[in-house]
Amino acid sequence: MKVADILKTKGSAVKTVRPDETALELSEQLRAERIGAAIVSADGSSIDGIISERDLAYGLAAHASRLPTVVVERLMTKVVVVCSPDDTINEVMSVMTRERIRHLPVKQGNHLVGIISIGDVLKNRLSEVQLEAEVLRDYARVRR
Amino acid sequence: MVMTVANILKIKGRVYKTIKPNESMREFAQHLKDERIGAMIVTHDGAVLEGIISERDIAYGLAKHGEKLPGMKVSELMTKVVVVCTPEDSIDDVMNLMTQRRFRHLPVKDSDQLVGIISMGDVVKAHLTNRLMAARLSG
Numbered sequence: 629m630k631v632a633d634i635l636k637t638k639g640s641a642v643k644t645v646r647p648d649e650t651a652l653e654l655s656e657q658l659r660a661e662r663i664g665a666a667i668v669s670a671d672g673s674s675i676d677g678i679i680s681e682r683d684l685a686y687g688l689a690a691h692a693s694r695l696p697t698v699v700v701e702r703l704m705t706k707v708v709v710v711c712s713p714d715d716t717i718n719e720v721m722s723v724m725t726r727e728r729i730r731h732l733p734v735k736q737g738n739h740l741v742g743i744i745s746i747g748d749v750l751k752n753r754l755s756e757v758q759l760e761a762e763v764l765r766d767y768a769r770v771r772r
Numbered sequence: 773m774v775m776t777v778a779n780i781l782k783i784k785g786r787v788y789k790t791i792k793p794n795e796s797m798r799e800f801a802q803h804l805k806d807e808r809i810g811a812m813i814v815t816h817d818g819a820v821l822e823g824i825i826s827e828r829d830i831a832y833g834l835a836k837h838g839e840k841l842p843g844m845k846v847s848e849l850m851t852k853v854v855v856v857c858t859p860e861d862s863i864d865d866v867m868n869l870m871t872q873r874r875f876r877h878l879p880v881k882d883s884d885q886l887v888g889i890i891s892m893g894d895v896v897k898a899h900l901t902n903r904l905m906a907a908r909l910s911g
Binding site for chain 2: 651652658664682690692693718721722725730746747749750757
């Protein structure tokens with residue numbers, strides 16, 4: 629199982645915001661699209677950073693009632709860990725566990741081709757586990 | 773061997789962080805930052821589970837309440853009806869629940885007692901460990 633397999637089901641749509649958008653604008657988009665993170669990009673294709681619910685939570689601690697007007701650029705994570713469509717799900721699980729991150733942008737060469745969340749990974753594992761169980765059940769039935 | 777919630781709790785410890793319903797969202801955010809966690813159990817007395825509150829409630833709450841958010845009470849934004857799991861539940865059960873209901877955190881109750889909380893991160897970590905062990909055994 630590879631990252632490309634997850635993207636096949638989920639699609640390659642990536643939510644991007646500009647660095648100069650405010651935390652309030654970002655939160656409205658996260659809420660409307662029911663997602664937990666967005667890629668920060670000035671031109672819509674290069675990755676300047678990533679911003680997640682966690683950054684908003686920490687931002688609330690730091691900025692309190694000023695948070696709504698703080699720009700995304702000041703809250704985002706600048707060093708972005710990425711993965712490639714050829715990476716295995718096991719590799720992605722390791723990176724997420726080790727780095728304590730929940731979203732990985734997917735890059736092919738220099739192109740942003742998707743984003744994988746920990747929820748996507750879990751969903752994929754679950755379908756795999758269920759498939760394995762079905763195969764075992766069929767196998768048991770045949771042997772009877 | 774079927775891996776269970778109890779196995780995860782054994783590794784991560786039967787610890788969970790609690791917050792009182794009347795604490796402010798600003799205080800909640802500070803706790804998350806200090807403890808490097810993503811959610812807390814809401815309880816008056818440290819024993820009775822009243823709700824759960826997470827980073828998501830901050831992110832989505834900001835959209836709804838703007839600058840009023842930091843002064844609001846945890847009880848106003850927490851999720852009240854809390855789905856729980858038990859130590860006997862398998863990792864697969866929990867994966868199922870988290871995926872279907874879109875939860876990232878589940879409180880763990882043993883009989884009527886709150887004994888911990890597990891996150892998607894914990895589940896993925898456990899699943900990964902399990903797979904690596906299985907691969908080592910078969911390889």
